[in-house]
Structures are given as structure tokens and as C-alpha cells.
Amino acid sequence: MRQLKLSVFIFICLLFGQTSIAEATEDQTSSYIILDMGGAVQKQQIFVYNQGRLETQIQQDNSIIQYTYDTNGNLKGRNKGYSSEPYVFSSTAVSYDIYLKGVPDAVSLVRFPTWTEQNGQDDIEWIVGEKVASGVWKGTVVFSKHGGIGTYITHVYADQKIVAGVGAQVKDTLKITSTQTASLVDGFYEVYVEGIARTVAEIRFPTWTEYNGQDDLVNPWITGEKISDTTWKIRVPFSEHNFEKGNYITHVYSFDKYGTGLGVGGIAVTVSGGTTGPKEPKRSSGSYEVYIYGIDPAALKVRFPTWTAYKDQDDIEWIDGVKVANGVWKATVYYSKHNSETGSYITHIYADGKFVGAWTANVLAQ
Template identity: 30%
Template sequence: MSKLKTALLSTVVLGATCLSHPVFADQQGNAMISKTNYDSVSKTFEVIAQQSSNGKTIKQVDAAVWSEENGQDDIKWYSTSDISNGQARVRFNLANHGNHAGNYITHVYTNYADGSRSGVVMENTWISPKAPTLSLKDGGIRMSTDIYAPTNGTLYYAVWSEENGQDDIKWYADNGTGTTIADLKNHSGYGKYNIHTYVSQDGKMSGISCQDITINKQDVSYQINKINDTTYDVLVTNVPEYITSITVPVWSNVNGQDDIKWYTTTKIGEGTYKAQVNLANHGYTSGDYSVHIYGQNAISNNFEGLRVTSGFNVVNVSKPSAAPSPRITTYINETNTYPVGQCTWAVKTLAPWIPNWLGNAGGWATNAKTKGFRTGSTPRVGSIAVWPNDGGGYGHVAYVADVASNTRIQVKESNYAGNQYIANFRGWFNPLDSFWGGSVTYIYPD
């Protein structure tokens, strides 16, 4: 241990040196002041004031800490009057100084119960920038750090692929956010990539770390799932980060590629993309379909084929019927007077041929029939479904959008589950299910 000279800061400029271990108090009975080593995990260190044997009673400790760079622009006072067993502790936290690396100065002021005060200059603490965390993300090498450059410096990353030496070396400056992306379009080749980190300060460049990351070429995987008779999901998985987008061309093998459609996928998870194929885009053709997978490659900067799939087969799919033209046109130009958001308003909006003033939804089939409209029990696209026993006794109506069978339809409607706007809320469902009241009648436009 080394003895530390102390003096009243009001009269003397401190120039003493302190180790990071406890030191003896001087003959004036001042406290022993020490500082722990910097903890790089918690990014903290502690200043400890310990009352010496038969020394003066500590009342309060104030530690001023700031980085040497740019003066005292980041000065922070750490104070405590919590004294336990003659000891007081304050904790420096790098977050209070913007998480910047640098040479940190610490002055400690101890106030005593007798009204006196002493001051100590501690040994500076050098906090170095650290090696970044490396990862592949969105077509680039991501370099992340939680300790930024000194306030008068800049972090730089030199990045190049091992292939062909340093022919593709590029320097990236950290913008102060702690995250820097090396776009793979600026480089070439698979395999090992070198990342060297430097800090530029006071006109000098100092090395921080030498790291590398390996980018292997990999094959994508896929699944093709049938959602319903006319819809298929193409799920592309195991997509590497250097592939920045996935596109899926699909076509029926009947008549070549006359119906080819390129589906843009949606990224739904890490390395996972999905496209939804609708047979309406292919004329509802039955038979075999081809599905290929293409991607935008950040390394080659090319749009390239990644995989030929086994495709899928469509058996006897029927083209949905189009809504027939209305036979009764008297009411088409009427202003919709049904309350906005109600099921009746939605149907009048979607099927303007239906008249106003048909009453509650439950009575629509009967009232429409008296006005000359045909009704029946078979669902048809463009017809109006009427559930007289649904809707808490008021009934419910909806516009039929698609039909697979008498027990499998899709509708557009409003005021379903409290949603007062028009949408297909239910997908495919059984209109005769007891949950909807057990019976349904359809009003036809023709």
C-alpha cells in the first residue's frame, strides 16, 4: 500500500496519486479513500471512503467523475450520506457518461462531522472500446458495441473477405449509435470475413480487436400447404441472412407458362418467408403446378434461383360462380338508409339491388319475397343470407362471397362480433350450424 497525501481543496490543487487499493489516512485523521477496479460487465467501479482508526467521523462523500476528453462536459457527481460502520460507497456507472470509452478522472471530497473537508485525486481509469458483437442481419455484417468511442474519437471497422486477399476491403465508421452494418454488396465471396476494429483519437489510429465471421453458402428449405381448394401457402425456410428477399414464381403446367405469376413473399420470422398462391390468378386450372424459389443475393448482388420445388397438384377445382345480374333494378340507385355499421347497412352497400325498409334482418326473406324477389335454401355467390334466429332475436344478414357447398360458404358482413365495418370475418363456415340459429334462407338477385 502507498500512503496518500490529502489537502483541503479550497486552498490546494490536488496532484497526488492513488492506487485502486485502500490507502492509509494521514495524521490529520482523514478517511482512507480507495477505488475498485473497473468492472467491464456492469460497467461500474466504486469509490470507498473508510473512517480510519480514531479518525474523524464521515458525514458525506462526493465524487466528481468526468472523462478527460472535451473537458468536463460529462461531469457527474456521485454522492452519499449513507454511512455504515464508518464506511461510505458511491458507484460510478458508464451509462451516466454516455457509455463512452475514455480516460476517466475521479476527485473525491469527504465531509466530516466536525465541519472539515478533505479532497483526493484518484488514479485515472482508462475505459477502452471493446470488440464488437458480430452477426449477420438483412444482407450485412452487423457490428454492435455498447461502449462508444471517446467523445473526441471515432470507431472504425475494416472489413474484407478472405477470398482474393484485401481486394474488397472497406472501412466503416461508427455513427455513434453503437451499430454499424457492413453491406455485403460492398464485398465479394463466401467463407471467412475479417473485421478489424480501430479507434481514431487525437490524430492516431489504435487497434482494438481482430475478429472474423464465416458466411457459408446454404440451401433453402420449403413447405407447400393447402389452405383450401383454391389457396396454397408456400413457406420458404432456412433462408440465409445474405438473401434479402424471396420471390416465388408459380404457374400451371397446362399451356406452358402462360399463367405465370411472381409472388412477393412476406418475412414472418428469422429466415422464414411466406407467399400465398390464389388459383384465381391461374384461371382455376386443374393439374400440376410448378413452384420455383428465387432470392436477391447481397453477396453476388444478383437475383438468382435458389430452389426448384416439387410443386403441387390441383384436382377438379371449380371456378367460383360470378354474381348474377339483378332482375329487379328498381332499388339500385336508392341511398342506403340502414344504420351505418349494422349488418343490413353492409348488405345494402354490397348488394344495392336490395331495397331499403325491409325491417329487421330476421324478416328480410319474407319481406323481400313480397316485393318479388326469389328466395331459397341453396347458397349462391351474390345472394343474401338471412339467419332469422341469429342476432339475439333480430336476425342477421350477410352477402355471400363464395360457395363450396350448402354447408361451406364465405360471406362479407358487418356487425359481426361487434365489428361495425365490412369484411370477411369468418372465412369458410357452415351456415346451417346451430351456433347461427340452425336455419338460413337466401335472397337471390335474379
């Protein structure tokens, strides 16, 4: 077997020349590979249909226009890709397609054996091609079958005869950004992922808290919002996770147009509790509310003793809090209970007798 591998590799090098993979940035990544059988350039426009709808249009310059549709069959958009050497793909692409043009009609089978350079052909996959148009066959290389990033080598066989060979490099281009810490008071935080391949159909962000494992995992997984060709984001609302404190964990999964998914990264954000309310409420409003987040779900009673700075605690009122959500309590402070005074109103907060927070508001006359 080793002797066969060596002889085939030497044959490919003599026939097509060794492939040199150059360094490339994310902006230089390819979207597809387009080869011509026997090396003869086939300058033609090719239309590929799927279930009666135009799916792919290969231009004479080997650029590709990809058409996407909604569930009702309405055209959603057109994305232009390209095929240029050196072939470099983002790991977020999940897969890439190799098109072979100029295939005679008499050919009944085209295969695309593919493996990665690392450890030789231990991961070889004999990909069976699909005839997508007259004279055009396609093979899809799925990264998860080859360990992800690295140098990929593909030979192309038409009815047992080797007719082409190509090398490609899969690189990690993903960048995940988010705040390191957040407060339940903020209501949510956002996660951004950059360096996403333009061919990606969807990015999903399964998210859960460390507390009690994945009991709060949102299903179906949160689908990201595409905000540019290569950047997606999500908003993680604390209300979907029982307003829990601690570590929030988000994994990132990329899906290609075939629905194949691949985990490409993850991030953790530490979320704390907190207290909030108005800083300068107006006396004319009659009252204001103070909220505290991150209370132990087992707490039975939360109280909000409140008084004004004027004459110290002569007007203290122990307000019984109202539970409004898991770990979230509130109190309503009425000015009439405090002689309708202006100035500083001070609130301390106790959960089952234990001090857990405070809030100060400066009440204005108007």
C-alpha cells in the first residue's frame, strides 16, 4: 500500500506539478475549487439546478453565484464565490466543493479520494462525485471527516483513471468576542464571531449556565444574526436562563448549505447579580421601584428597608419585596411614606435576614 501511495503521488506531481500552499488572510480564502479535466480550460457558463430551482451558476472566469431560497421557494439572496490558487478555506466553512468540468458524457463515475497531509492517508475518504450538469461533476470535502485544519490533498478519478489533483489548506480564521463579565441588571450580553466563511448558511450558538448543567440549554439552539459577510452575533437574554449567576457558556456551530454542522469554538462569560433603580426620580411620580438580581432561588423573604438621609432613619420603612422572576425581587418606594421629602433615599436589601445589596436614589422635586 505504501508503495502504491508513493507511485501515485509521484505521478500526480509529474502530471500537475506540486501544489504550493501560501499563507493567506481570511479575506483571501477561496469558496470553491473548480478543475478542468485533463488540464484543458473549459470556458463556459454552467447552470446547476436542484429540485427545479437554479442553485449554482458557474461563470466563465470560474467564479460562482450561489442562490438561496426560503422555505416557500422564494429567492432570498445571491452570493458570489470564487476559485483561485492557492486554495485556502476557513475552518468555519464546514466543507468545500470541488467541481470537475469537461467530463465526457461516457464517464459513469467520478470519485474524489481526499486525505490530509498529516499522518499520510490514515484519513482517506473516497468521495463519490455527483453529476450536477452536463460535463460537470462535484465532490464535497467535509472537514469533520479529516480532523479539521491542515493541508488537504485530493486526487480525481474518472472511471478508475486519474485525471486531476489538487491541494488545499484549511485554516482557523474564527475570532469570538464578548464581554468577560456581565451583570444580570443589564438584561443580556452579546457574542460576536468574526472570520466566518461566506459560504456558511447558518451559525448557531447553544448556550447554557454552569449551574445545574445544561438544564437551561435553549432548544432549538439560538441562531445568529448575520451582520456582515463574515460576522455573526447573538444576544443572550438572562430571562432565558432563570436569571442565574455564574458562568454562561456558549459554543459556536457552523452549518454549510447542506445542513452539515461543525463545532468551531466557544466562550464563557461570568455573570453577577446586582441592584438597580432610578438614580434621579421625580417626586411628582409618587413612587419608584428598586430591583435586585441574583438572589438565591431558595430565599423565602426579601426585605428592602428604606429611609431618607434627612434626619437619618426617623422615617425607615421595612418594605416586603415581591418576587418577579427566579432570583429577581423588587420593592416599591412611596414618597408619602417618607414625608414626601426630596434628596437621598437609601435602601438596604436583606434576603432571609442576610444583607445582600443596597441602592440610593436622589429624589428631585420636579
